Amino acid sequence: MTPSLDTVFAALADPTRRAILQMLLEDDMAVTDVAEPFEMSLAAISKHLGVLTNAGLITQEKRGRVKWCKLDPDALKGASVWMQGFGQFEPVNLDAFEAFLERELSLEQTGETKDNDHDDNQADDV
């Protein structure tokens, strides 16, 4: 079963869970390590990880007594596609944009580098 938009968006609606996802962007982590920076019980984090797993946003694999958590960024795809359906806002990833330009068109023009005025507020307000 592919997780519903309901569960994906609901999973993303909690700041703790978004923070966890960003931590996992760096590297896979054990449950205990995920919990370390948060001021809440291990059981609470375990529940959050359950929600993320249920939404398909992460996968968990037990090796020995340690359970490793791994990001599954593909799960965001459905949600992203849905949102882009509203596409009346300009695309956001201008870096990828320009990479796309370069790749697809092999520009030869003397392009002075445009200043990237996109808001890259990804880091704060998780």
Place this chain on the structure above:
Amino acid sequence: MTPSLDTVFAALADPTRRAILQMLLEDDMAVTDVAEPFEMSLAAISKHLGVLTNAGLITQEKRGRVKWCKLDPDALKGASVWMQGFGQFEPVNLDAFEAFLERELSLEQTGETKDNDHDDNQADDV
């Protein structure tokens, strides 16, 4: 105040609200008309519209005794940017992509029109 990712994602987590947003993509609507296709009370729809307004996803303007609901797609921007932070999936809005190309670079090359192979599954699975 700019609505938090919390409220935006939470607003998107409900199928009724996502369906409302898609209806408003077509046209602005009065509250009563928004409620019409749903099998729930007008008061419930009014609450949903309150959630969407609170998340900044729609705006409401009262003209006479009718309150018009209007989509505000800019509100999805923050959420979209956040999700793109995980950017390991390809960008989706290729139409906007190509429009961007045209606008920014004023191509003069004999561009044969590329076929749009993007998945526009916006309508189903709201």
Place this chain on the structure above:
DNA sequence: GTCATATTCAACCATCTGGTTGACGATTGC
């Protein structure tokens, strides 16, 4: 003014959510 329409408000209810604590099962190290 009176009646109908458009929308919200208030109270209520059931269920979900996010947290706690304490007990428990599984695994590792000695």
Place this chain on the structure above:
DNA sequence: GCAATCGTCAACCAGATGGTTGAATATGAC
């Protein structure tokens, strides 16, 4: 075997959420 570590489970709690109904407000039509 025994103790420590890793993680979940179960029970509980407060507050949020999504729905209901009935009354109230505001505007428009006649």
